[in-house]
Amino acid sequence: MFKNLKVSFFLACKSIKRSNIGTTVLTIAIMSLIFVNLIFLPSIVEGIAETIEQQTRDHIYGNILIEPKEDDFYIDNVDSLQKKITRLPGVLGTASRYMVGATFTHKDKFIGGTLHSASPADEIVVTKYHKGMISGEYLSESDTDEIIMGLDLTGEEDKEGDEADLGGVKVGDKIEVTFSNGVIKEYRLKGIFSVSKMGMDSFAFITEKEMESVLGSNNQASQILIKLNELGTEKEFKKKFMELGIKEKIKTWEEKTAGITEVVVSSFRIITLISTIVSLIIAVVVIFVIIYINTIYKRKQIGILKAIGIDQRVIIRSYILQALFYCFSGIIIGSILLWILVSYLTTNPISFPIGTIRPVIGTSLITQSILSLLIVSLIAGFIPSWKTARESILKAIWG
């Protein structure tokens, strides 16, 4: 078996060495592009998924979100709860929020939205709105008559059309806020942020102090966002929180986003799957055609090999080895191309509405692509050589 493999290897090497260089280069080029294609699109989809998840962690849920118990409207005793949680090593910070429905009015324009409260010192640790300020400033602890709003609420001045927004209000403009409890109050627009088009740009914030005075509540919250030191430790911490005796609903960001990300990403994944299948079919066809033409063209050679006593399996294996050579060369060249592409896109990420996207290449994606290309090459190398090598010797030599 091993000795025979040596002969197959010998024949395959000579065949590649003395084959047409143009054909070899072209084949490897096609294989490498197929490999790039197998990895690139899924890596972008993975990147999109990761960005969505990152965005929701950074702006909506934190790593873990605490919500009121069933039937409760607010979480009570928020301060002590936050202290309890923050004391656990591995917890970076917590931020509690009130969320109320509100209508924002400026001159003749108005728009409905969700108004959040923010404790600026806490928010800065847990979320990233302060990094997304495109004009004005973030809230500070003592602000009472100030509001910050997302770009989708404020709107942009030059933009045409009937978008539902305030038509391009500017920092310093007065915004009238009608709270769901009927309170109407005017705020000065202190800052405008734009963090992601996934809905966060329709948020508005006032300080917690201000919100509590409007709502007439104290030490309560609609939700508490928890930021952990390490991504991936959420489940473990969820358990710890439950052991602390927290009765409120505790959800990891994964549990909260499962729906959203799946909806967005699953559509992309279908496209990816189609593209993967198409790539693999192209790979099968390319290798099949090349090996097939090779074997047809070499029918006589195969006949001679059999006539002088070279085992048919040795001959078939020599063609499979050639297919594997094209496959591996393609994978190597393709990896280099991918590396260049990915390094470029990592320093110059693609700008998507939901944020900037970097390709994410996981080891499972790589092994999966290599394996599928390998299997495809094996099959596409085997079938034509097997068909030709099976022919009777005399027919192969003289047609």
Place this chain on the structure above:
Amino acid sequence: MIKVKNLKRIYHKGIVEVHALKGVSFEVKNGEFLGLMGPSGSGKSTLLHQLGLLDTPTGGEIFIDEINILKLSENEKTLFRLNRLGYVFQEYAILGELTALENVYLPLLMMGKKKKDCINLGMEMFDKVALGERAHHLQRELSGGEQQRVAIARALINKPKILFADEPCANLDTESSRHILELFRKLNEDLGQTILMVSHEEWHKKYADRIIYLKDGLIEKM
């Protein structure tokens, strides 16, 4: 060492049956140089193909060294060809992707010999067929006579019990032909090589120990 009994080979060409061999029986002794002659289409190549295990007869029996070779499996036949037979085709049947030397030592490689030994034995064989300096040339760089000598060297490299040659000189000029026939004669005399050679040239007769004449798929005289 070769015993052929009532050998038949019928080809099917559509609905037409071609009886290429109609029942041929003969024996060849160890160390014999046997010539097979006869007009074109008389079944010489067909007979050699059956003996060389390149084709399967329709009827009859072939024994080589007491082995009923028609009872062997495909893989056993392949091994039999590799280890015991040498075959030289009428056309130059050498492998275009291999150099002359690689062509010659390939059977040794297949037999499991080390590459270094293969090369050494191959070079020795090259000297025997007087091709020394052409060892590293590819098929397209060799003349017809040279290609045929490569094919002969390859057929002999495994020290076959029997060397089959089907009109080895058909495409060669008289000079090259004489060269090859003399080589056969020498192999036969010096090493006791058993040879079955097909030819239809009268002057080739003198190189063989014995001639079998075929006509219309039957032995006409021997």
